[in-house]
Amino acid sequence: MDKREIVENNRVCIIGLNVNREDYDKDEESLDELSLLAETAGFNPDVKLLQRRQKIDPTYYIGYGKAKEVREVVSQNQIDTVLFDFEPSPVQIRNLEKLIKCRIISRTELILTIFEKRARTKEAKLQVELATLMYSLPRLRHMWPHLHRTAGGIGTRGPGEKQLEVDKRRISKRISTIKRQLLSVKKHRMVIRSGRDGKNKVSLVGYTNAGKSSLLNRLSHSDLFTENRMFATLDPATRQVWLGDGITALVTDTVGFIKKLPYSLIASFRSTLEEVKDSDLLIHVVDISSRDALEQIIAVEDVLYEISADELPVLYVFNKIDLMKNRNVKGTIINRYKNSVLVSAKTGEGIDELKQKLREFFYARRHWRSKDNIYLNIK
Numbered sequence: 001m002d003k004r005e006i007v008e009n010n011r012v013c014i015i016g017l018n019v020n021r022e023d024y025d026k027d028e029e030s031l032d033e034l035s036l037l038a039e040t041a042g043f044n045p046d047v048k049l050l051q052r053r054q055k056i057d058p059t060y061y062i063g064y065g066k067a068k069e070v071r072e073v074v075s076q077n078q079i080d081t082v083l084f085d086f087e088p089s090p091v092q093i094r095n096l097e098k099l100i101k102c103r104i105i106s107r108t109e110l111i112l113t114i115f116e117k118r119a120r121t122k123e124a125k126l127q128v129e130l131a132t133l134m135y136s137l138p139r140l141r142h143m144w145p146h147l148h149r150t151a152g153g154i155g156t157r158g159p160g161e162k163q164l165e166v167d168k169r170r171i172s173k174r175i176s177t178i179k180r181q182l183l184s185v186k187k188h189r190m191v192i193r194s195g196r197d198g199k200n201k202v203s204l205v206g207y208t209n210a211g212k213s214s215l216l217n218r219l220s221h222s223d224l225f226t227e228n229r230m231f232a233t234l235d236p237a238t239r240q241v242w243l244g245d246g247i248t249a250l251v252t253d254t255v256g257f258i259k260k261l262p263y264s265l266i267a268s269f270r271s272t273l274e275e276v277k278d279s280d281l282l283i284h285v286v287d288i289s290s291r292d293a294l295e296q297i298i299a300v301e302d303v304l305y306e307i308s309a310d311e312l313p314v315l316y317v318f319n320k321i322d323l324m325k326n327r328n329v330k331g332t333i334i335n336r337y338k339n340s341v342l343v344s345a346k347t348g349e350g351i352d353e354l355k356q357k358l359r360e361f362f363y364a365r366r367h368w369r370s371k372d373n374i375y376l377n378i379k
Helices: 021-041 064-076 090-100 107-118 122-139 145-149 159-194 212-220 263-268 270-277 293-306 331-336 351-368
Strands: 011-018 044-052 081-084 103-106 201-206 237-244 247-253 281-287 314-319 340-342
Touching (some): 011 021, 011 064, 021 107, 044 064, 064 090, 090 103, 103 107, 107 122, 122 263, 201 270, 201 293, 212 237, 212 247, 212 281, 212 351, 237 351, 247 351, 281 293, 293 331, 340 351
Parallel strands (some): 011 044, 011 081, 081 103, 201 247, 201 281, 281 314
Antiparallel strands (some): 237 247
8 A cells, every 4th residue: 555644734635426326415424424534534624526427437436527627626725635435446546646646545545544543552553554465465566557568578577577576475474474463462362351251241332433432431430542533442441340239341442343444454453353252242332413323333233244243232322412402313213223222421421221231131141141132132
């Protein structure tokens, strides 16, 4: 992947593509989310454009005419970078950069960049590096524009081809090294988890910036790092929470999910996400103040399916009710998820009810020694 540094406060133009007119509103919401991602990465979103097309253009993705229009927007607004809410091929990116005369970044590259900036521990840094290398490796050939002009006949290789092979070997070797290091981390995590056998284990899962860390702070009276930005947490953190009546639980905060989450990130963070699979109960934290709450729930459930954690009992916790002016607005979503609690991690509202739900679940589990969903009717 292009390793050029992001310059803080760069002015950017954000572009989306709608190829299904029925989903135009969803594409607009996705653009809004990309704008938040851009701010998290240090960009200054200045212009947003949503293009409608019948099909993707093979050369410029958004079409030659739209690309020329973007070039004018870039020139008139002194735009430094164009962010695409999709994944053009390396060839399409090169064509667009040549025409628009501006740096092009895809949604996946932006997310990887944010993860790289947010990674604090050695484990997180290794996982992000692995995801970045896995993303880059199949794209290497198209990141060398001169390869298509390399001199030589059939059966011959120019200097560019040789350098490409060197780079592939170097990246493949680094990927193998990181995987070995992460395997060691995975074994260490397994030892830690084995020490928790017989204890009540809960994992907080949810969309990025749903308030998982803030909720854990409220439950455990901790001071974990929180920030009103996406992907503030990359490393799992576990705290003991007193639920009352002599019942305690180990509650683990996990990395947030997002729509269109790059597969390489899911694969690279698999050792971290093992914490989720080892849980007795998942608390799915949802930002109920978000207009896209339902879509975010679905996105999280998709990732849980990817990591084989979709069969675990789930309690839905609708957070940020302090931001809702009319609490009946979200009634349809809440009614869809009967086993849920409304809370505000900021004010503490609903926390006692949440603890009661957890207490009931683990009290029943302790007496019947079963993970069946009947105790809270959790599904």
